[in-house]
Each structure stands twice: as C-alpha cells, then as structure tokens.
Amino acid sequence: MIVRRIRLGPFAAVLLTVSVALAGCSSAENGKGSVGPAAGPSAGSTAAGTAPPRDLTSQLFTVSELPAGWAVDNSAANSSTDTTPPCLASVKAKVEPALKADADFVKGTDFPALSQHIGDFGTSAAASSTFAAMTSTLDRCTDVSFTSEGTKITGSIGQMSFAKLGDRSEAWQMVLSAQGQTVGIDLVLVQRNRELELLLYGELGSPDVGEFTALASKAVAKLPSS
Numbered sequence: 001m002i003v004r005r006i007r008l009g010p011f012a013a014v015l016l017t018v019s020v021a022l023a024g025c026s027s028a029e030n031g032k033g034s035v036g037p038a039a040g041p042s043a044g045s046t047a048a049g050t051a052p053p054r055d056l057t058s059q060l061f062t063v064s065e066l067p068a069g070w071a072v073d074n075s076a077a078n079s080s081t082d083t084t085p086p087c088l089a090s091v092k093a094k095v096e097p098a099l100k101a102d103a104d105f106v107k108g109t110d111f112p113a114l115s116q117h118i119g120d121f122g123t124s125a126a127a128s129s130t131f132a133a134m135t136s137t138l139d140r141c142t143d144v145s146f147t148s149e150g151t152k153i154t155g156s157i158g159q160m161s162f163a164k165l166g167d168r169s170e171a172w173q174m175v176l177s178a179q180g181q182t183v184g185i186d187l188v189l190v191q192r193n194r195e196l197e198l199l200l201y202g203e204l205g206s207p208d209v210g211e212f213t214a215l216a217s218k219a220v221a222k223l224p225s226s
Helices: 008-017 124-140 209-220
Strands: 034-036 070-072 099-107 113-120 146-148 151-159 168-178 181-192 195-204
Touching: 124 168, 124 181, 124 195, 181 209, 195 209
Parallel strands: none
Antiparallel strands: 034 099, 070 099, 099 113, 113 195, 146 151, 151 168, 168 181, 181 195
8 A cells, every 4th residue: 555655764865865775874762763874985074174973863853752642653764665756866965964863753553654854964054055955956846756666656746835944944745646545745854053854744635734833843943053
C-alpha cells in the first residue's frame, strides 16, 4: 500500500543532506533519531573561520515534547526501498553540513507522520547559500513523480503560505497519489544562524496545517540563536 511505501525521512534527507540515506550516521540516545557527521572527506572537520560542530541531539524533539498519541517511528530507518523523485535529486547543497541529525515520529499506525532534520553548516553564510540553492530548486520543481517498489507514484509540489520562522523560512506542499490513495506532505525549511532545519508533516488526504504550524514553531524554538 502507498502508506507503507511513502516515508517522510528519505524526502527530508535528500533535501537537507543531498543523499537519501544519512550515510555514516549512528543512533542517537533516548530514541531521538539519528545523528552524525556528513559523509565525504571533510566530514566532522572544521573549515577556517567556522565554529566547531555542536551537538544537535538536544535540538531534536523528544517524544515527551509532542502532543499525546505521538510515538518514535523507527520504520523509516529500516526502509531502504524509497526512490528519490528526479526533480528533488537535483537539489545540491553548496556546503555539506559539519553535523546533521534527524528524528521521525508517527501518530497512530502510519499517519500523520512527522520528520525532522537539522544541519549545522558552520557559518551563517554557508547556511544562507544552501538555503537559497534549496529554495530555488524547490520553487522550480512541479513534478515529483517517481516509482517505488514497482509502483508508480504521481506527485506535485508548490509553494505554500506558512508562518515565518527563524531568520528566514519557506514552505511547500507536496501531494503524492497511487493506488487510489493520496498523501499530502507539508514541508518547511528554516534557517536560524548557521543551522537549517527541515520539517515534513504527512497525512492521508490533507495535512492539519494548524498542528504542523504548532509543531514547527516549537521545533524552531529549540534552535540556538547564535
């Protein structure tokens, strides 16, 4: 079924960290998700003029911070069959984050689902250039159709009005359909100083924008201001 094949984590990972899989990541403590250095020869290193990477785990949601009924979703970490839509695969970060962290949550069996990704880019300038590159690509994307496990999934994405968060933010709505089912995914990209946070909220049919706004505001409030 489509609800089992469309996971939010891979979409967030490809947007924030270039590849679908968060290569090189290890499990974080307390069920917060996964955290680790970016893949590549510069992973974990600090470039001249940048601040040392910080621990991002404290900036992720814990399940106790979410409304009643939400639980840690470990199924996304075990899924290896998701395929990146060609349009989203073209997203390229200008600078790899020195550190990144993610967490996935679900309310009920499959939906609604919440995926949270944070990247520390070392400097505000590096985060800003990556924010600009990502938003430019997403603004040009319209068709996000792809095939997963032999099933054709048709999709579209467009800009969405949303509360302004952090130093800057942009939001989009993605709609994916297959086998008579439709999944709506709202996503917001936020920059606060040297960090970017990408949040995705998915639901069968139309997502609850009110709940997503509340969750996103609470998530961004955990990001450091400097």
